[in-house]
Amino acid sequence: MVWWKFNGYGFFVWGSYLTALAVVIIENAMLAARHRRARADATEREAFDDDAGRAA
Amino acid sequence: MNLFKYASPASFYPLAGRLRPWFLAISAILVAIALYEGFVVAPTDAQQGESYRILFIHVATASLSMFLYLIMAGYCAFGLVFNTRLSAMMAQAIAPTGAWFTFIALVSGSLWGRPTWGTYWVWDARITSELILLFLYLGYIALTQAIDDPRRADRAGALLALVGVINIPIIYFSVRWWNTLHQGASITVTGAPKMAQAMLMALLFMTTACWTYAFAVILKRVRCIILERERDSAWVAELNRQGGL
Amino acid sequence: MSDAWSALAWSFNRDLKLAARGKADLALVLIFFLLVTSLFPLGVGPEPNTLRAIAPGVVWVCALLAALMSFNRLFAADYADGTLEQMLVSGAPLAALAAGKIAAHAMTVGVPLALLTPLIGVQFGMSASAIGVAIISVLMGTPILSGLGAIGAALTLGLRGGGALLALLVLPLTVPVLIFGAGAIEAAETGMRFDAQLSIIGAGLILSAMACPFAAAAALRIALD
Numbered sequence: 001m002v003w004w005k006f007n008g009y010g011f012f013v014w015g016s017y018l019t020a021l022a023v024v025i026i027e028n029a030m031l032a033a034r035h036r037r038a039r040a041d042a043t044e045r046e047a048f049d050d051d052a053g054r055a056a
Numbered sequence: 057m058n059l060f061k062y063a064s065p066a067s068f069y070p071l072a073g074r075l076r077p078w079f080l081a082i083s084a085i086l087v088a089i090a091l092y093e094g095f096v097v098a099p100t101d102a103q104q105g106e107s108y109r110i111l112f113i114h115v116a117t118a119s120l121s122m123f124l125y126l127i128m129a130g131y132c133a134f135g136l137v138f139n140t141r142l143s144a145m146m147a148q149a150i151a152p153t154g155a156w157f158t159f160i161a162l163v164s165g166s167l168w169g170r171p172t173w174g175t176y177w178v179w180d181a182r183i184t185s186e187l188i189l190l191f192l193y194l195g196y197i198a199l200t201q202a203i204d205d206p207r208r209a210d211r212a213g214a215l216l217a218l219v220g221v222i223n224i225p226i227i228y229f230s231v232r233w234w235n236t237l238h239q240g241a242s243i244t245v246t247g248a249p250k251m252a253q254a255m256l257m258a259l260l261f262m263t264t265a266c267w268t269y270a271f272a273v274i275l276k277r278v279r280c281i282i283l284e285r286e287r288d289s290a291w292v293a294e295l296n297r298q299g300g301l
Numbered sequence: 302m303s304d305a306w307s308a309l310a311w312s313f314n315r316d317l318k319l320a321a322r323g324k325a326d327l328a329l330v331l332i333f334f335l336l337v338t339s340l341f342p343l344g345v346g347p348e349p350n351t352l353r354a355i356a357p358g359v360v361w362v363c364a365l366l367a368a369l370m371s372f373n374r375l376f377a378a379d380y381a382d383g384t385l386e387q388m389l390v391s392g393a394p395l396a397a398l399a400a401g402k403i404a405a406h407a408m409t410v411g412v413p414l415a416l417l418t419p420l421i422g423v424q425f426g427m428s429a430s431a432i433g434v435a436i437i438s439v440l441m442g443t444p445i446l447s448g449l450g451a452i453g454a455a456l457t458l459g460l461r462g463g464g465a466l467l468a469l470l471v472l473p474l475t476v477p478v479l480i481f482g483a484g485a486i487e488a489a490e491t492g493m494r495f496d497a498q499l500s501i502i503g504a505g506l507i508l509s510a511m512a513c514p515f516a517a518a519a520a521l522r523i524a525l526d
Contacts, residue, residue: 006105006107006109007100007106008105009105009106009107012107012167012168012171013106013107013109013110015167016110016113016114016160016163016164016167016168017110017113019163019164020113020117020160020164023159023160027152027153027273028273028276031276031277031280034277034280035276035279038280038283038287039283039301041283041284041287042283042287042292042296043296043301188473188476191469192473194469195469195470198462198466199456199457199466199470202460202461202466203460208523208524211523212456212520212523212524215452215456215519215523216456219474219516220473220474223473223474226477227473227474227476227477229477230476230480230481230501231476231480233481234484237484
């Protein structure tokens with residue numbers, strides 16, 4: 001298997017595309033965590049309001 | 057169909073959630089086609105060997121980084137003029153993705169430069185302008201994050217983005233002038249290879265793939281922003297009860 | 302219209318007076334300028350040819366950084382004691398008031414910086430004509446910096462993150478001024494024509510004089526509302 005060496009340019013070609021892949025993974029991981037946190041905040045607050053509503 | 061129905065965060069939130077998987081799927085398919093065209097079909101270039109294949113991702117991400125800034129500025133202008141909250145949220149959703157694309161463009165450009173020109177970094181007009189574009193993105197993100205009041209953050213960021221967008225042609229022109237003056241150290245960037253059919257196809261598919269990916273990511277981020285800002289509102293509670301958050 | 306001009310004049314005179322009372326701040330900016338320019342030979346080595354080659358860039362980058370130090374003070378004091386709110390509420394054209402402040406800043410910071418450049422020129426072995434062009438380019442360019450700095454200072458009014466955030470926002474926008482300012486000096490140094498660069502700076506000066514006060518005023522309204 002020599003194709004993945006890209007005639008000696010392997011480091012540069014792989015580097016570019018793997019960087020792009022890494023960014024895709026990082027960006028989506030960060031967003032998934034952010035959405036999870038946002039959903040947790042939103043639902044927890046809603047539960048809090050329910051208690052306040054009942055108390056009032 | 058009333059387009060302005062989706063101008064409210066409450067109705068845009070579920071819409072964005074429904075659209076996102078489609079954009080992701082299309083993006084994945086387009087990437088596959090692009091990589092096939094670019095790596096299997098396209099021949100080896102006479103001058104640049106295999107390294108030119110980097111250009112598919114480099115050109116795609118570079119052009120996206122610039123267009124995303126324009127779109128971001130457009131949303132900012134719209135938000136300032138019509139006072140729509142969702143416009144500002146979209147602008148803030150675009151910025152980090154734009155910055156990431158600029159980063160990939162700089163890295164891939166640097167890696168393309170090394171075998172082509174012998175050095176990892178060249179202060180040519182386009183790369184230098186791209187670097188400044190990264191700073192413009194980071195400045196917008198930093199400013200909007202530094203302001204606690206969402207309304208002030210939206211409007212201050214919008215003003216900054218508009219000042220930036222007006223300055224971009226000025227900056228590009230001055231950097232190009234600066235670069236041609238210092239011709240001694242420079243290498244012409246127009247050393248890109250003549251594009252064979254397969255290379256053009258790969259480039260087109262990769263660019264479109266990046267666009268659809270960008271849509272998918274931005275839709276996700278705007279959903280996060282909407283939830284963060286609107287968490288106390290009734291529609292969020294209602295949607296949560298329906299299990300649609 | 303006369304309302305705008307009188308507002309400008311009032312704000313200009315007021316800021317001049319305030320600057321006269323706070324001379325220590327100005328002195329610090331100028332000392333910073335001299336200090337930072339001195340660091341370059343220490344870092345790069347005292348070889349005269351090297352220093353002469355980097356001199357135009359050093360002069361301009363350090364002038365830029367020194368001016369950056371002073372942008373916070375454009376609105377900070379007035380913001381702190383409520384004068385800025387009063388200006389906003391007064392009904393006087395806010396852009397005119399901002400323009401007056403920018404002009405005063407250019408006079409009290411830009412002019413002294415320009416007058417110090419001969420010192421730097423001598424330290425770096427610049428030719429006489431290059432020093433002359435240096436003075437002119439800094440004189441013409443620093444008002445543009447003041448305008449851009451005003452926009453940045455207005456946007457970041459009262460924010461934490463202070464100076465670094467302001468720098469991140471303003472410095473990319475000042476790149477064209479830096480390029481043409483240093484370019485003019487370098488052209489003079491190598492005996493070539495420099496009027497193109499100075500003309501472009503002049504055009505930038507007119508453009509920023511017209512646009513920056515309005516942008517700064519808009520930013521102030523956003524910050525104070």
